[in-house]
Amino acid sequence: MADSARTGAESQPLCLRFTKTAADRLAPAPRERLRRPADLAEWLATAGLGAGESGEPPSVDEELLREARELREAIYRAARSVASGERPAGADREHINAWAARNDAYRVLGDTGVHWRFPGASPARSALAVLAADAVETLGGVRTGTVKVCAGSGCVAVFLDTSRGRSRRWCSMGTCGNRAKKDAMRVRQEG
Numbered sequence: 001m002a003d004s005a006r007t008g009a010e011s012q013p014l015c016l017r018f019t020k021t022a023a024d025r026l027a028p029a030p031r032e033r034l035r036r037p038a039d040l041a042e043w044l045a046t047a048g049l050g051a052g053e054s055g056e057p058p059s060v061d062e063e064l065l066r067e068a069r070e071l072r073e074a075i076y077r078a079a080r081s082v083a084s085g086e087r088p089a090g091a092d093r094e095h096i097n098a099w100a101a102r103n104d105a106y107r108v109l110g111d112t113g114v115h116w117r118f119p120g121a122s123p124a125r126s127a128l129a130v131l132a133a134d135a136v137e138t139l140g141g142v143r144t145g146t147v148k149v150c151a152g153s154g155c156v157a158v159f160l161d162t163s164r165g166r167s168r169r170w171c172s173m174g175t176c177g178n179r180a181k182k183d184a185m186r187v188r189q190e191g
């Protein structure tokens with residue numbers, strides 16, 4: 001079985017995948033993967049939130065990029081709170097809820113399968129609202145699974161543990177899980 005299938009990496013909720021566009025969050029300056037408007041457009045298209053039936057990267061400007069990063073950080077902070085058994089801060093909840101309230105997107109059956117339709121003027125803005133609505137569901141405990149913080153060294157990514165027994169510890173087996181396994185092996189060899 002492929003790692004992604006076993007760890008459920010591919011099935012991670014969109015909103016949590018979105019929080020990983022800021023990497024190395026423990027570093028003095030997190031690595032920003034959404035540096036330019038085109039980065040956000042590409043990410044949305046890759047996440048299946050592209051515009052039109054072909055799912056093309058939607059048009060994004062600097063203003064929307066800034067708003068997207070703000071929404072992402074509100075989702076991330078709220079997820080950290082949920083992971084530690086606390087209620088997300090009121091300001092973050094309001095921020096996420098306000099975006100979710102703008103959700104006007106719906107799914108349609110097209111020629112090549114299911115895709116999103118964004119009836120508003122800005123498909124990218126509607127796509128962010130979809131991410132916020134997904135955060136409401138995921139952080140509100142509606143989905144099956146437990147929101148956790150990755151146990152990998154130097155990683156504080158958030159993920160949804162849907163494993164039986166809720167025993168998953170890493171955001172991704174491909175990165176953090178493998179590193180932890182190698183570290184454990186080295187300790188055993190050296191000890």
Ligand SMILES: [Zn+2]
Binds near residue numbers: 152156170171
């Ligand atoms: Zn990790």
